[in-house]
Amino acid sequence: MNSYENIKQVLTEVIEKEDVTVTFLLSQPEDVSHGDYATNIAFILGKVRKTSPQECAKNLIPQLKEKLSEIVEKIEIAGPGFINFFLKDEVRTKEVKELLNISPEKPLLSFLNNQTIVCEYTDPNPFKLFHIGHLVPNTIGEALSRIYEQVGAKVERFCYQGDVGMHVATTIWGIENMKEPNPSAEDTLRNKVAYLGRGYVYGTQALKDNPPIKEEIININKHIFEGKEHKLYEDGKKWSLGYFQNIYDKLGTVFDYFIFESEVWQAGKKLVKENTPKVFEESEGAIVYKGEKVGLHTRVFINKEGIPTYEAKELGNCLRKEELVPGHNLSVVISGNEISEYFKVIKSALGEIYPEYAKKLLHISHGMLRLPEGKMSSRTGDVIPAEDLIDEVKSRLSERLEKSESTDKEQLANDIAVGAIKFSILRQAPGKDIVFEIDKSISFEGDSGPYLQYTHARLCTLLEKAKSLGISDSSEIILNPEKELEQVLLGYSKTLEKSYKDLGPHHIIQYLIMLTRSFNGMYGRTQIVDGNDKEKSAYYVMLSKATKNILAHGLHTLGIKAPERM
């Protein structure tokens, strides 16, 4: 039992003796001078007793002191009635030493032991560009998946892709009519996909200029929906998927399952049909769900052509996940916030048919990624491909990378560029739009991915130097304990817990920035590796190693690589 659990238990015992059932908080104060832990228990008790929090605190302190004398240096009342706990230095340092054993490979916490979570994210559509907007759900989805894994869950990663529908038919029509030769077989995937993109732009524009061609596109759509043979369709899908895989490799995502709309639309349509008019109803030739009855709005699930829309396909998607991972405990879907309202309708409809499925469905929405230069548009052709953005970030790093000590500079460039982008996405709470400024993201100064990675790389070389000088990492001599750094280090698992409970990877980012700042503070005022005083050095080396461990663990949990050389 660590000191946190110990104090929490004692507080629980004390409050039980008072014969009140309340929930109190025990947390780390932001300010070191307020001690290692603080509780609001006196406020809660004061409310019940109708006495002042200070008075309650005063009454509690003697028994707390007695029960915690082993680990606590002092206990104080502070401010309007907080009780602050100051650990004995040796107790705190001992707990910091235990951090030397943590590794990203094994889960740090166990809230979700034996639970399985299905997590769907990224969801690019074949035949369309993998644009910078897809980087957001991918980054958030990967980070949340890893957070779930770090609290003990088994996560099955899903990618759901729209390989049928009007966007596909429009692309095919465009390619067939735009009078451009097919790419040769040995051409790069990137070029082949760009070719598909031009087909989509051409088709969209033609449809706008000449609405009657919609008939032709609808015919292509039906043809593909019915699963009939189509050479261009087969090729195009293969190119797209191959290209997507290259990007997943760069981003560091390994999906367990890919679901295609073409394999779930029948099931979705069937479910809707079977539940009409019980759940759905016919309206103007289409089959709709009247969301108004639960405070939402009406949405079309099957259009009057008899083709299922996004909504019905999503129902099929839910059923498919249940088939692939039977009995999973939670199903998370990460998507843009423009879908939020639709998703509520889908969830409500599903809930009328399969309440147990709807109950475990969790939708997490995110904002758009915007570049200061201008707005994105998916129809006019000025969409920015994700790969172009990664390349642009890489090229701006090139000057820095010339003096790098790394042996694989291409890999390093990718890791820093992707890390910079991911950091920018994860640094704020999911939901709001993200303004991505390339130069700030790679600045190496201030809040940035490269800043964290660089601190990690410096720690690695520092520790190697210590090792080569024969300095151990477990000194018994601690003259001036680095209280602040130790406290921050001990706060990591609480931060991870908070990130899990809030579904907010940004808490980890905030924490890592605080950690590196705190470490760099010590680095600036102390000589860590000192061959002339190995005993004293050992303590600082221990702190450095713990910092490196936590930093590596945090970055890994966010899906950001932590290179050992930069």
Added chain:
RNA sequence: GCUCUCGUAGUUCAAUGGAUAGAAUUCAAGUUUGCGGUACUUGCGAUGCAGGUUCGAUUCCUGCCGAGAGCACCA
């Protein structure tokens, strides 16, 4: 018009109903003979407006003002 999300330093972001509202950046002033200075320290600077609940509100409730997204066969 209706629904949802959101208004915090000049700018980009934080803050389970709690202590002096934190960071970063910009600007100004410093530190460092020592391991990667791509560091560290100090200063300037903010809760849209008006009520309410509470010992305590950036957080919860109501109204107003402002921004974005969605509102029937696209995804």
